[in-house]
Structure formats: C-alpha cells, structure tokens
Amino acid sequence: MISSLLPAVAVSCEVFTDDPDEAPFPGEESAIAGAVEGRRREFITARRCARQALASLGVPAVPILSGPRREPLWPAGVVGSITHCAGYRAAVVARRADLAGLGIDAEPDLPLPDGVASLVVLPGERARLAADAPCEHWERLVFSAKESVFKVWYPLTGRWLGFEDASLTFDADYFRAEILVDGTRIDGGPALTELRGRYLLSTGLIVTAVAVAA
Numbered sequence: 001m002i003s004s005l006l007p008a009v010a011v012s013c014e015v016f017t018d019d020p021d022e023a024p025f026p027g028e029e030s031a032i033a034g035a036v037e038g039r040r041r042e043f044i045t046a047r048r049c050a051r052q053a054l055a056s057l058g059v060p061a062v063p064i065l066s067g068p069r070r071e072p073l074w075p076a077g078v079v080g081s082i083t084h085c086a087g088y089r090a091a092v093v094a095r096r097a098d099l100a101g102l103g104i105d106a107e108p109d110l111p112l113p114d115g116v117a118s119l120v121v122l123p124g125e126r127a128r129l130a131a132d133a134p135c136e137h138w139e140r141l142v143f144s145a146k147e148s149v150f151k152v153w154y155p156l157t158g159r160w161l162g163f164e165d166a167s168l169t170f171d172a173d174y175f176r177a178e179i180l181v182d183g184t185r186i187d188g189g190p191a192l193t194e195l196r197g198r199y200l201l202s203t204g205l206i207v208t209a210v211a212v213a214a
Helices: 037-056 123-129 138-157
Strands: 011-015 078-085 088-095 099-108 166-171 174-179 194-202 205-213
Touching (some): 011 037, 037 078, 088 099, 088 205
Parallel strands (some): 078 099
Antiparallel strands (some): 174 194
C-alpha cells in the first residue's frame, strides 16, 4: 500500500499485525523501557519493518534508536521514515544518494479528537477544503499530511515545524505543502519552500507520504 505513494528508489515494508511474543531487537530495549504494552508492540514491529526494508538495500541489521524529536536514527547513507497506528506499521528507506528525505504517516480514517482540528487546520485551509473536501475525514488527512511533511522537514533543517507553518492544497491523490517559515537546510540543499506528497485511503486508513529528491 505505502509503496504506491513513493518513488521507485524507496524501499518499504508494512504489516497489519504484531507478534505478541516478539522481543526487542538487541540495543533497542532502552528506547521502550517502561513503555506500556501497546507502545512496545508498535515500536518493536515498526523497527522490524525498518530492518527488513534496510536489508533490501543491503544494509545489515542494526539497532534503530530515536533522536531528540523521536525521529529514527538511520545508518550512514540512508534516509527513511516510520509510522504506526492501530492495525498498521510501516517503514520506508532509500539511499541518501537517491533521495534527500522521506516522510510517511498513517492514521485511522476517523474524525480527529475534539479540539485537535482547530490546532491543525489553518483558516485558509478550512476555507478551501470545507466545501470541496478530498475525503470525508479531511481534517485527519490534513493532520497526516502535515505529519509526513514534518518527518521530511526536521532531518533536513534541524528545526521544529508547527501545524501552522505549512498550508496545504489537495488535488486528486496529491497534496502540496506551502512552507510559511524559513526553509534553509542544514545540508546545503535548496531551501524547502514547498513540499509535494501523495495520499491514499484504503482499508480504514489514511496514508500519506512525502519524498524530497537528492
């Protein structure tokens, strides 16, 4: 499912269930020490997906720990992204020589919790989408798309990007995020002024993905 949203140079792995008996990969136990069982399961399964995707690139299995914004810390020369929600875990990776960044997100195709939509959706976005929404739960789609945008943004800039810092428009199964703050990159690449992504609604899920060319 997620592979249909990504360039051919990206490798993905997705699953829809956890193995309740699966142990953490050596070196990752500290990342979920004290976590509730649900959090442990999603972490363990999603990291397994990440290693399976890395194996397709010929990268040996290693612990995948988290950075200061909970972003996965990938092996040298690799970019990637991980997502998990109820009934879905996925990871995507690519060689840095092929893509500068990847971001994916999955959400249940359900309304956002009370009070969240006002934090996520800008007035301009609401004016565009309320009358011509791309799906029933379009506010959740906006949330997911902005999550994918942030997962690409943070490793490339080293800075936080709030929901209010990107304005989205949708067209068919694509979306465009206009970045409303300075998009200077720490890797010296072109500033991020606009990011384009794709989305998919399937089996009760909203899935979004963004890729930045190398």
